[in-house]
Amino acid sequence: MSAIDAVLWGSAVVFAVVLIAFPAAGRKVAPLVLALLGVGAVMQWAVGGYWHMWPVYLLIVLMLGYVLTDADPPRRRVVARTGLGVLAAVSIVPWAVPPAPSLTTPSGPYAVGSEIFRWVDESRGEPATEADDRRNVVVQAWYPTTVGSGRQWRYLDGLDALPGRVSQIPGFLLRESWRIDTHATAQAPVSGERTRWPVVLFSPGYGAPRAFYTGLLTDLASRGFVVLAIDHPYESGVTELADGTVATTVEHFPADDPDGLRFMTERLETRTADLRFVLDQLDRPETIGLLATHLDTATITATGHSLGGATALAALDADPRLRAAANIDGTLYGALPDHTLTRPVLLLESDHADTGHSQRYLDGNAALLDHLTAPGFRYELADADHYSFTDVPHFLAAPARFAVTHLLGGTRGPDATQHATNDILTPFLTGDHSAIPTAAATHPGITGGPIPG
Incomplete structure (x- = not known):
């Protein structure tokens, strides 16, 4: 996983947790954070995107939808927060199954x-x-x-x-x-x-x-x-x-x-x-x-x-x-x-x-x-x-x-x-x-x- 992958993944998961645990504070900074995450996702895909990061992309989209539906009934917000939590957990995939495994490095002189x-x-x-x-x-x-x-x-x-x-x-x-x-x-x-x-x-x-x-x-x-x-x-x-x-x-x-x-x-x-x-x-x-x-x-x-x-x-x-x-x-x-x-x-x-x-x-x-x-x-x-x-x-x-x-x-x-x-x-x-x-x-x-x- 590259540095840009790690930053994007970590930022998306951390902000999802903030939105779940501290929804009021999270929504105050949501426009800026989600904009930065969106730009990061585009950059990551342009540099060399792969399917492993799709849970992260979906997490960003779901967070945007969650912020925009603030006026929805409490039950719907509970469902949305649960979805955020599940997707944040699923986003561990890029760290569990890397797109480019690092093989054993040759140890000989040639x-x-x-x-x-x-x-x-x-x-x-x-x-x-x-x-x-x-x-x-x-x-x-x-x-x-x-x-x-x-x-x-x-x-x-x-x-x-x-x-x-x-x-x-x-x-x-x-x-x-x-x-x-x-x-x-x-x-x-x-x-x-x-x-x-x-x-x-x-x-x-x-x-x-x-x-x-x-x-x-x-x-x-x-x-x-x-x-x-x-x-x-x-x-x-x-x-x-x-x-x-x-x-x-x-x-x-x-x-x-x-x-x-x-x-x-x-x-x-x-x-x-x-x-x-x-x-x-x-x-x-x-x-x-x-x-x-x-x-x-x-x-x-x-x-x-x-x-x-x-x-x-x-x-x-x-x-x-x-x-x-x-x-x-x-x-x-x-x-x-x-x-x-x-x-x-x-x-x-x-x-x-x-x-x-x-x-x-x-x-x-x-x-x-x-x-x-x-x-x-x-x-x-x-x-x-x-x-x-x-x-x-x-x-x-x-x-x-x-x-x-x-x-x-x-x-x-x-x-x-x-x-x-x-x-x-x-x-x-x-x-x-x-x-x-x-x-x-x-x-x-x-x-x-x-x-x-």
Whole structure:
């Protein structure tokens, strides 16, 4: 919320309270105050108005009507005062749900650049549609650059065609997300400080667009990685395909699959193929544009959150080009828990008490780590919940977030959770395994360590 927003909001609410509590005194100064508030509302809208401020505009109009109807019967004045009070309370919305959330600030030594690739895998059909569509894979690259300012990408694809819900977030709450500072410069040149940068593939949670991990991934890129965040079309809440189509979530839960296990296993297989397709593109300069010659394809790792974490492990199992994989809070599906992985694995978990992981999550990850023949690590972040790894908590302003997290969990908060996550991920992804316990120990409330092998 900008300074002009705050002044307008605060002044309108305070004067509404004055009119309710001290109507006689309030009416004496009402013409001047309401005139100033009206001018302020016009200025605010001209500078960059948004729907969040409509309760404030209505409050100003209602106050004007209240002043002009002073001669009305007492009962009507009681109703008007009640309406003023209710609307003044509703006007807290701009402070509870900010139009431009402030994401986690990158903490690494590099500025961050970004580029989006919208590829089509002609070898695969699209399983979510009935037409003969080819499988699209959308990738946003976050990478180190020396450019600190310039044009930014919009935070979220498809702002002109948002569905009613984007991964359970009401679509209307995201219409102003173009205002969000992603802390990254669009199409900036890749930093030349190193000849080639280590590559990390990232797969988001089920239904979540890649955008919801911007804070986590820009911070990781600022530490010296090229992070390729993958949207899985028709599962992602919203993403734009290569031909401009805005694809939203399509779910087909068969009647004979009531718990959705077969459906989720199929999604995992499709996602795994998506990651392997992305790996295919990394040696094609004509496909990866400005990233060409800047990727260290000998040090490619995969990570992801929730179903994306399971995807990272499945891709590690399926493709020898991946050197390691990290699972952030992901439940495993299909036969994956019974497979023997031969390259390093990291499991990062939210607080079990806050998240309430399912038995399938607990059993599956325990089995996979038990079968592991390479170095393994497992850490639990106290007071972090499943969504603390994402940008979603930032969609609430700090006071509202404080109240919600103290009721539902996740009091560590997104900033502390994401920085701790990347402090542990960084040595794991670079293969510096001896530094992982030290990195974890710098943050309070993190338990775990290497898996005995």
